[in-house]
Amino acid sequence: MKHHMDQDASEIGANRAAAPASSATGSDVRIGMQATSLRQAVLDHLYYSLGCPPIVARPHDYYRAFALAIRDRMQHRWISTSQTYFDLNRKVACYLSAEFLMGPHLGNNLVNLHLEQEARKALADLGHDLDTILACEGEPGLGNGGLGRLAACYLDSLATLQCPAIGYGIRYEFGIFEQEIRDGWQAEITDKWLSRGNAWEIAKPDVCYYVNWGGHTEYYRDETGCQRVRWIPHRVVRGIAYDTPIQGYSVNTCNTLRLWSAEAVESFDFQAFNVGDYYEAVNKKVASETVTKVLYPNDEPAIGKRLRLAQQYFFVSCSLQDMLRLLDLANSPVESFAERFAVQLNDTHPSIGVAELMRLLVDERRLDWDAAWAITVASFGYTNHTLLPEALETWPLPMFAELLPRHLEIIYEINRRFLDEVRSRFPGDEARVVRMSLIDEEGAKRVRMAHLATVGSHAVNGVAALHTELLQTSILKDFHELWPERFSNKTNGVTPRRFLALSNPALRELLDHTLGQEWLTEPDRLRKLDVHSGDEAFQRDWRAVKLGNKQRLASYIQTQTGIEIDPAWLFDIQVKRIHEYKRQHLNVLHIVTMYRRLKENPALTIPPRAFIFGGKAAPGYFMAKRIIKLINAVGETINADPEVNSRMKVAFIPNLNVKNGHLIYPAADLSEQISTAGKEASGTGNMKFMLNGALTIGTLDGANVEIREEAGVDNFFLFGLTADETESIKRAGYRPRDYIAGNDELRAALELIGTGHFSRGDAEVFRPLVDNLIHDDPFLVLADYAAYIACQEQVNSAWEDVKNWTRMSILNTAGSGKFSSDRAITEYCEEIWNVGPVTVKN
């Protein structure tokens, strides 16, 4: 095994890349893939890059030096990748996303470079353990949850599939807040992820663009007598590029994640300085830098803040200007833009790009409108990630006009031409025109960004089969009727490198041993596990892997929360953002029901379970914060009660992020995917759990539908109303009280919570939650309660049959191949982007 890995390391180092064969040469310290040169590289970086003599170096210093050494080993691949794309003039996929939730880079880069074994040796030689060094790395939390993590998985797959691609986004100085739990409540702490430096990025101060705001427009005639528009802005900021390498697995391809940081434009400061207003100059500088200061911590509800629109326009403008500059550098005419770039909009956050590209092409590059529009539509694709009305972005017209006056004019012109098309296709249907307009004219006028993105793109997609279906029949129904050929489904995926190979090394080894290593890039090979699913020896190995992962998580939970969990218990896990539609409180109602049953009947035999939660609430989301408090309050009561705590415990893992996700997904027996049907566009945590052999209890929502098909319907615990049923119940006038009246256990559980049993008699703290369920229950928690409880009973009986549970667990991993982000990206490349692989040579 060890010998095998050595071969891999030397192969990628010596044969595939520009590195000279590893001997004790000078350049070996930068690129050598053997432990000896890595060791020397760490010492050199400690000394020369960090100014830290080895005697005083602490593990974090070793981490930084080691990260720099690994970045060096990607450097020539990185540069030759960019050079190859440039020389060959290949079409590049540009993934525009306001969020990239990358997670720690070091371990992932080691996996992708086949450097784990050599790295372990090198560090051992220096007296350090690789795992300790890996644990030193913080993570760039530049995203809220699934949407940002999806972007990160897609970059991994693009590089692994050797596809020319650039990720464009925002270098927030503060990412998603760190969550602490104090007295059961969430506390938010600023995420100072850059405070100890970032070894992975390279600042490119020469790659910078000006971005304008405010002011007004002027009409003028150019030299040829042609009518043109000039934008006279009120303010200008500069965007600076920071590049991070994205190394593909087992290939030379190393793509770029380019994040923009806002800086003040000096000449503006000086102007103010010269007229003596020093403080105004400093204020302007601070205001400029505010643009990329902090990530908005809201997942799903869109917030109509001016600064948020400024962030979106800022990174989109920099990115499109960057593409035009690349085109110029290649001496390609601007008319060839759409042949050179496929620009994907990750939700509507970058959708101002449609108007910005039009402005750049028409006002600055002087194309005529029709030519510019043809290029724009041919370039853009739009991915929708949610149907929740509160998450659909619209901007108040006055704010838009003030910040982006020229773009508003362009949007009006796009709209005028678009509505003409609608009128000629559907004569006399003015209601349709009103519904489809880019401007919502009802009440205070607003710009509808989803409509702009749809009109400006040749391809529109949803993120799971059910979601795409609902998209076409609900929020984009009119657009689907107009342009059915533009719509398609692209079910999400996750990278098996990070979410299996890196985070579940024991399972990786078992799979390598059983199937060979190819499953990591051809996950359909996991199907071959089917034949082993009943094999006793294989089952024993499978359970040993899971048990080890559960021990690892149990000890993490113990150190983080003080709660002791027996790794032999059923690990029932729900980790995701806290949101009412995701129904963590339904899970709590099950816990309270089991608690009551045990209290009423102490002799009851049930398989012991650990109920494990994790997730952040948006700081301003009142209900979500109470749900966190409820989980912790119920946990405190149960965990301290000797009558029940030998059969159930509840733990809330603080600060869910990519890093602790590595410990969580591989340790699950049961994955909770219990959103109200029709509300979760896809989910991707559900896929991470499945890949790692968890069984799912879930509704027919998002990608759960496809997970159930791939796992086999018998290997999935299905419950609850369908999306259609949910809709008809609501239409008929949903009355949550009827469900309480018909179910004593439900009534008792709500009463226990409402009367303060879990809050030391405080009947106020959970009152808003309980009242909301009783009187409103917008996400039909009570309507699904009975079915959920019954389904959990099936889980219990299934768990008691160890062999059958193990078999089902194996079949879940076996069926997870579809949910590789490689499959998803292949579909985007072939069906939307028309981007193909390019081999990067040494």
Ligand code: HT8
């Ligand atoms: C879906 C999730 C899906 C994932 O995308 C999600 N969509 C958002 N966040 C997600 O995790 C989302 C949608 C609109 C937003 C926003 C976030 C608007 C403003 C701010 C944040 O919920 O089901 O798996 C990837 O497709």
